[in-house]
Amino acid sequence: MLATDFSILSLLLWLPVAGALVCLVTGSRAPSVPRWIALVTAVLVLVGALLLMLVHDRSGGWMLLEDRTWIEAFGIRYTLGLDGISLLLIVLTAFMQVMAVLVSWRQDKAPQVFFALLLVLETAVIGVLLALDLILFYLFWELMLIPMFFLIGIWGYERRFYAAVKFFLFTLVGSLCLLLAVIGLYLLHGAQTGVYTFALEALKQTELSAGQELLFFLCFMAAFAVKVPLFPFHSWLPDAHAEGPPAGSVDLAGLLLKTGVYGMIRFAFPLFPAAAQKFLPVLAVLALVGLFYAAWVAFSQLDIKRIVAYSSISHLGFVILGLAAWNQIAVEGSLLLMVNHAITTGGMFAAIAMIQLRTGTRDLNQLGGLWKSQPNLAAFFLLFSMASLGLPGLANFAGEILILIGVFSVKPLWALFAVGGILMSAVYTLRMVQGTLWGASCEPFDRRDLDAREWGILIPLALLVVLLGCYPQPLLDVLREPVSALLLTGGQP
Amino acid sequence: MTLAALQSLLPQILLALGSTAILLGGAWVRNRQLWLVVGAVIALLAAMTAAFVEPSQTDILGLYGATAYARFCTVFWSLTVAATLVMSSRYVELYRFGGGEYASLMLFAAAGMSLLSAATSFVGLFLGLEVLTLALYVLIAFRYADNRGAEAGMKYLIFGAVATAFLAFGIGLIYTATGTFDLQAAAAGLQLDSGIRPLGLAGWALLLVAVGFKISLVPFHLWTPDVYQGAPAPVGGLLATAAKGSVLAAFLPLVLMTGGNGEIVRILWFLAVITMLLGSLAALPQTNIKRMLAYSSVVHMGYLLIALITGSDAGSQALLFYLVIYCFATFGAFGIVTTLATTTNEIQDYDELRGLGALYPRRCALLAVFLLSLAGIPPLAGFFAKFGLFQAAFRAGYAELAVIGVVASILSVYYYLRPLIVLFTPEERVLPREAAGYPELTLLFFAAVVLILFGLYPAPLLSLVSVVLPVL
Numbered sequence: 001m002l003a004t005d006f007s008i009l010s011l012l013l014w015l016p017v018a019g020a021l022v023c024l025v026t027g028s029r030a031p032s033v034p035r036w037i038a039l040v041t042a043v044l045v046l047v048g049a050l051l052l053m054l055v056h057d058r059s060g061g062w063m064l065l066e067d068r069t070w071i072e073a074f075g076i077r078y079t080l081g082l083d084g085i086s087l088l089l090i091v092l093t094a095f096m097q098v099m100a101v102l103v104s105w106r107q108d109k110a111p112q113v114f115f116a117l118l119l120v121l122e123t124a125v126i127g128v129l130l131a132l133d134l135i136l137f138y139l140f141w142e143l144m145l146i147p148m149f150f151l152i153g154i155w156g157y158e159r160r161f162y163a164a165v166k167f168f169l170f171t172l173v174g175s176l177c178l179l180l181a182v183i184g185l186y187l188l189h190g191a192q193t194g195v196y197t198f199a200l201e202a203l204k205q206t207e208l209s210a211g212q213e214l215l216f217f218l219c220f221m222a223a224f225a226v227k228v229p230l231f232p233f234h235s236w237l238p239d240a241h242a243e244g245p246p247a248g249s250v251d252l253a254g255l256l257l258k259t260g261v262y263g264m265i266r267f268a269f270p271l272f273p274a275a276a277q278k279f280l281p282v283l284a285v286l287a288l289v290g291l292f293y294a295a296w297v298a299f300s301q302l303d304i305k306r307i308v309a310y311s312s313i314s315h316l317g318f319v320i321l322g323l324a325a326w327n328q329i330a331v332e333g334s335l336l337l338m339v340n341h342a343i344t345t346g347g348m349f350a351a352i353a354m355i356q357l358r359t360g361t362r363d364l365n366q367l368g369g370l371w372k373s374q375p376n377l378a379a380f381f382l383l384f385s386m387a388s389l390g391l392p393g394l395a396n397f398a399g400e401i402l403i404l405i406g407v408f409s410v411k412p413l414w415a416l417f418a419v420g421g422i423l424m425s426a427v428y429t430l431r432m433v434q435g436t437l438w439g440a441s442c443e444p445f446d447r448r449d450l451d452a453r454e455w456g457i458l459i460p461l462a463l464l465v466v467l468l469g470c471y472p473q474p475l476l477d478v479l480r481e482p483v484s485a486l487l488l489t490g491g492q493p
Numbered sequence: 494m495t496l497a498a499l500q501s502l503l504p505q506i507l508l509a510l511g512s513t514a515i516l517l518g519g520a521w522v523r524n525r526q527l528w529l530v531v532g533a534v535i536a537l538l539a540a541m542t543a544a545f546v547e548p549s550q551t552d553i554l555g556l557y558g559a560t561a562y563a564r565f566c567t568v569f570w571s572l573t574v575a576a577t578l579v580m581s582s583r584y585v586e587l588y589r590f591g592g593g594e595y596a597s598l599m600l601f602a603a604a605g606m607s608l609l610s611a612a613t614s615f616v617g618l619f620l621g622l623e624v625l626t627l628a629l630y631v632l633i634a635f636r637y638a639d640n641r642g643a644e645a646g647m648k649y650l651i652f653g654a655v656a657t658a659f660l661a662f663g664i665g666l667i668y669t670a671t672g673t674f675d676l677q678a679a680a681a682g683l684q685l686d687s688g689i690r691p692l693g694l695a696g697w698a699l700l701l702v703a704v705g706f707k708i709s710l711v712p713f714h715l716w717t718p719d720v721y722q723g724a725p726a727p728v729g730g731l732l733a734t735a736a737k738g739s740v741l742a743a744f745l746p747l748v749l750m751t752g753g754n755g756e757i758v759r760i761l762w763f764l765a766v767i768t769m770l771l772g773s774l775a776a777l778p779q780t781n782i783k784r785m786l787a788y789s790s791v792v793h794m795g796y797l798l799i800a801l802i803t804g805s806d807a808g809s810q811a812l813l814f815y816l817v818i819y820c821f822a823t824f825g826a827f828g829i830v831t832t833l834a835t836t837t838n839e840i841q842d843y844d845e846l847r848g849l850g851a852l853y854p855r856r857c858a859l860l861a862v863f864l865l866s867l868a869g870i871p872p873l874a875g876f877f878a879k880f881g882l883f884q885a886a887f888r889a890g891y892a893e894l895a896v897i898g899v900v901a902s903i904l905s906v907y908y909y910l911r912p913l914i915v916l917f918t919p920e921e922r923v924l925p926r927e928a929a930g931y932p933e934l935t936l937l938f939f940a941a942v943v944l945i946l947f948g949l950y951p952a953p954l955l956s957l958v959s960v961v962l963p964v965l
Contacts, residue, residue: 071877073955074884110854135880139871146870149910154850154917161914165907172906176899183884183895 009066009080009130012048012090016041016097016123020116027112038101038115045122046094052082053091053478061485063087070136075186075196080130084482085265085335088475089129089258092339095460096254096346097122102457103350104247107155114155117147118247125255129262134182134198137267141175141223144256148240148248155245163236163243170236174226181219185271188212204271217275220268227260230283230320231290234313241309246353249305253312253349254342261319261338265331265486277326284324288417291317295424299431302364304355307432308348311388314425315341315396321418322403330406331483332476337399339475340387340468344395347384347461351377354454355436358446364432369441374449378437380458387465389429390422394469494554501548501559504539504567505604505611511535512600519593525585529578532596536575536603543567543607555675556617557608565813565961566610566742573735573820574603576936580828581727583930587836588725590635602628602731606739614674615664618743622660622707626653629736633724645723652706652716660703666696677965680750683757694756701760707740708794709787711768718779721787726839729783730827733790734820741797741816745809746963753804761802762894768795769897773904780843782912786826789867792905793819796898800882803889806962811881813958818866818878818947825863825940829856832929832937843915850917856929857916862941864909866948869902874947881955 019041027034056063062081070078082090100118107114124147127140145168153164182198189206190196197203208216226233237257241249269276291314298310315337322334354377355370356362371378387394392401400422408415450458468475499506515528515535522528548559557563578599585595605625612618630653634646668674670693671682683693705713721729751757769792776788797819800812833840833849833856840846850857866875879902883895947954 070950071952071955073952073959074881110851113854113858139876142871142876146865150917153910153914161918164914165910168906168910169903173903176903179880180883180896180899183880183887187884187887 007066008048008052009064009082012045012052013080013123013126013130015045015048016119016126020119020123023112023116023119027115031108031111034112034115035101035105035107038119039098041119042094042098042101042122045126046091046098049087049091049094052087056084056087056478065132070133074135074198075190076135076198077133078136079132079199080136081132082130084478084480085262085486086129088335088339088478089262090126092258092342093122093125093129093255095464096250096342099346099350099457099461100247100250100254102453103250103353104245105453107245107247109155114151114247117150118251121147121151121251121255125259128259132200134186134200134203134267136198137263138175138179138182141178141259141263142172144259145171145175148252148256151248151251152240152244156243156248158243159239160243163239166236167240170226170233171223174223174233177219178223181216184219185216200267200271208272210274213272213275214278217268217272217279220271221264221279224260224263224268225286227263228257228316228320229260229313231286231293231313231317234290234294237313238306238309241312241349242303242305246349249309249349249353250346253308253345257312257316258338258342261316261323261334264323270486280324280326284321284411284414287317287320287324288414288421289317290314291321291418291421292424295421295428298428299424301428304362304364304367304432304436305349305352307428308345308352308388311425311428312341312345314421315345315388318400318403318418318421321407321414322399325403325407325410325414326487327406327410328480328484328487329409330403331487332479333399333402333404333406335479335483336468336472336475337396337403340395340399340465340472343461343464343468344384344387347380347458347465348388350457350461351381351384354450355381358448359442360445361442364435367436367442368439369437371437372441373447376449377454377458380450380462382433382437383462383465385429385433387469389426392469393466395465396469398469398472497549498553500546501550501553502557503546503548504543504564504571505557505607507535507539507542508571508600508604508607511539512597512604515593515600516597519591519597523592525590525592525595526582528593528596529582529585532600533575533578535600536571536578539603539607540568540571540575543571552613556614556620557611558613559611560964561961562742562746562963563607563611565958566739567607569817569820570606570610570735570739571603573731573738573824574599574606576824577727577731577735579932579936580730580824580831581725582932584725584727584831584834587834588636590725595632595635598628598632599731602632602736606735609739610742612743613676615667615676615679616674618676619660619664621743622740623657625736625739626657629653629728629732632728633720633732635725635728636723639723641723642725643723645720648716649720649724656703656706656713659699659706663696663699663703666692666699668696669693670696676747677750680747680752683751683754697757698760701757701764704740704744705764708737708744709791710764710794710798711771711791714768714772714791717791718784718787721790722781722783722841726783726827726831726834729786730824730831733786733823733827737790737794738816738820741794741801741812745801745812746965748801749804749809749963750965758802758804761798762891765795765798765802765894766897768792768798769901773901773908776908777904779908781841782826782830782843782846783839783841785908785912786823786830789905789908790823792901793823793867795901796879796882799886799891799894799898802891802894803885805885805889806959807881807885807888809962810955810959811878811885813961814951814955815878815882817954817958818874818944821940821943822863822866822875825937825944826860826867828933828937828940829860829863832856832933843912846912846915847918848916853929855934856937857913859937859941860916861913862944864913866944868906868909870906872945872948874944874951876948877951
């Protein structure tokens with residue numbers, strides 16, 4: 001552990017906000033400047049995160065910790081901590097953010113505000129991944145809402161107001177449950193020890209009756225389950241995806257959904273281990289139902305963005321199933337699948353944005369024959385689709401197989417159902433690919449294939465899909481220590 | 494009245510004399526801007542006097558106090574009035590508001606508000622409230638030629654007169670029961686168990702009705718949306734912030750003095766619950782930003798009642814913190830409506846707001862800050878305000894009120910977001926650009942910065958309000 005007053009974490013955290021301010025200041029005069037500032041900022045954050053990845057030690061515990069007084073009247077501190085899990089997700093966040101900026105390069109409607117919001121969103125997500133004080137965490141958790149709300153609500157498609165408000169209300173209801181539980185926990189802890197604090201480590205020591213613990217756990221899970229989104233709290237996601245701008249979808253799938261799972265493993269499970277253990281089977285059942293239900297619904301969608309949105313719900317069901325198995329292999333697999341899913345889904349949304357740009361539609365009935373008119377774009381789309389349905393050698397497969405192995409060792413029946421889920425994902429994905437790339441040729445009004453920027457977006461994503469599919473070991477190495485520490489504190493089932 | 498008492502009352506005297514001076518001067522020099530500036534300067538002077546001149550005695554004739562709490566209130570209301578005057582500089586030209594009358598009445602209102610929050614006896618309280626209300630009667634009806642303006646003026650006049658009658662009668666009954674006008678003694682008299690106690694309780698009930706009218710608690714809120722809609726936007730801002738705040742600030746020590754009297758707390762509990770819930774439900778379908786803000790102010794008063802009910806120091810601290818933050822945000826929201834006004838009418842309906850975000854990006858972004866702070870979304874100051882409030886409620890054992898407050902906050906997000914989405918809906922509109930003056934924009938920008946800064950680091954304001962808590 002490095003010195004506690006080392007503020008490299010704060011630097012990483014607030015860099016995007018600084019970039020956002022520069023965007024706002026410069027953007028009103030020169031509309032092409034903000035995107036460059038956003039790109040430079042996002043790349044800087046990515047480089048910083050990658051450097052941390054290189055120098056980090058794998059001995060477990062906090063690699064970096066920063067702790068300052070903030071609001072003493074309420075016992076709120078500014079505590080940031082970095083371990084393997086948060087580091088991996090921060091690298092992912094930074095990478096997806098670069099992609100999101102590139103995807104929205106041609107944004108010409110109020111670009112300075114658009115890119116500023118994207119950058120604020122990045123700070124919020126990194127803050128969520130770093131915060132170790134529950135109020136600080138909650139602040140960042142809520143801060144994620146505002147930029148996303150405006151990104152969907154202003155730059156989205158026809159029904160954007162409906163989608164934005166639905167997104168906002170769903171997640172807000174969840175997070176206010178979280179806030180109530182946090183305050184309740186804080187007061188209980190204060191009454192027991194006389195020390196009123198929101199520090200995660202201190203609150204873990206709070207003595208709770210079984211009933212209280214379950215209540216608090218459910219409140220925490222309400223916030224996280226909505227964000228994941230776990231069945232039956234998922235209905236905001238397809239609308240948010242379908243009506244949101246491409247960058248919004250990339251960020252939503254790549255970053256926001258991950259914070260829900262992260263919240264579970266960082267806060268909900270360690271704070272309330274006994275309740276969590278009791279709740280795992282319920283979680284597994286919800287995950288399995290979601291896995292099938294979302295796949296089923298995806299099959300009957302016509303909007304390809306909605307199909308990918310439902311496939312997200314289905315995949316996140318898989319991730320939650322891995323958590324519910326609660327052993328080393330399955331949890332590592334869950335985290336790996338989360339990263340892989342971000343990359344494949346990000347790739348799909350980017351490709352869909354490019355398709356929509358050329359054809360003006362996302363409707364399966366109108367699309368078709370893109371393999372002939374845009375072979376390169378079609379190839380990338382096919383690659384991401386194959387990764388999404390879990391083709392061995394491509395990204396998602398590695399995570400899924402780990403989850404299946406882990407789950408099988410605990411509850412073989414769950415694993416059996418889950419395999420069925422993979423089958424379903426093949427069905428809807430193939431239907432989508434078939435309807436988009438082959439069949440009756442639609443008439444794209446723009447017949448050009450990929451340009452340099454689009455190559456620049458799709459190649460890194462495609463490379464990662466292949467690399468992580470063939471050799472996920474480096475990621476697993478980063479995860480090993482934190483996951484085993486997590487399993488220890490959470491208790492074995 | 495001794496010299497020492499006069500000196501302790503200096504800020505209020507400054508406000509009242511300044512107001513009279515402007516009224517007289519305005520008859521000779523018909524210059525709107527001049528009197529606005531003079532008025533703002535006088536209000537600033539009064540605020541500085543209250544803040545920095547140590548009063549020689551804290552008790553003034555048994556009517557008013559010059560405690561830290563009273564001085565804090567005087568400073569804050571005077572500054573609000575000064576800011577409202579600056580805010581009105583374009584507005585008064587647009588609608589050709591007389592000469593000095595507008596500024597003069599604003600200062601009268603400030604004097605009334607500061608007397609009201611400083612009152613230590615029912616007589617002082619009544620006087621302060623009447624000074625404030627009389628000034629407001631005229632200010633609200635300033636656009637009397639406009640149908641809505643006339644309606645607003647008439648409604649406020651009638652409801653206000655009825656409320657005054659209730660208040661006077663209530664004070665009379667309390668006096669009959671306890672034989673004193675002194676707030677502390679009257680509140681203590683409530684605890685006595687004598688045959689005449691029912692009379693006193695009836696007096697308190699009437700008092701609560703009057704307060705309910707003034708700060709528009711459900712079910713006494715019906716005048717609020719119409720009056721806010723018809724009143725000139727800057728006056729509406731003053732009504733929603735300082736006018737309500739001062740009544741609440743006068744009411745806070747009174748409730749604390751009763752020491753958590755069961756009967757009163759039960760009534761307040763009931764009022765808080767229906768105010769939060771019905772206010773929120775009524776705000777949801779609004780399609781006019783001023784009516785929405787009116788219902789929003791109703792709901793916020795419901796939140797503040799929670800703090801009043803807790804009767805603890807933490808509650809009072811949360812109340813003052815909340816009140817300050819709420820005033821900044823609401824003042825800002827009304828300020829934006831003020832700057833958007835055109836020569837023909839104020840832009841209020843959401844249909845008219847459509848697409849203005851592209852036309853006035855800065856002002857609309859500021860409005861977003863104000864409304865999101867009112868909704869309590871972090872990292873804006875409204876979040877810590879609500880946090881302190883609900884935490885105090887939990888600690889005092891009113892968890893159910895905190896939960897209802899959270900539910901109301903969830904509902905509130907919908908009605909705060911609606912105008913924002915409408916504003917930023919891209920739409921081709923050809924509208925004459927209405928430039929806003931730099932003083933107004935600077936002021937609004939300042940309010941937004943305050944909301945962001947206190948949202949990130951609320952400690953200074955928290956420690957300030959904990960110093961000025963009312964001492965019993």
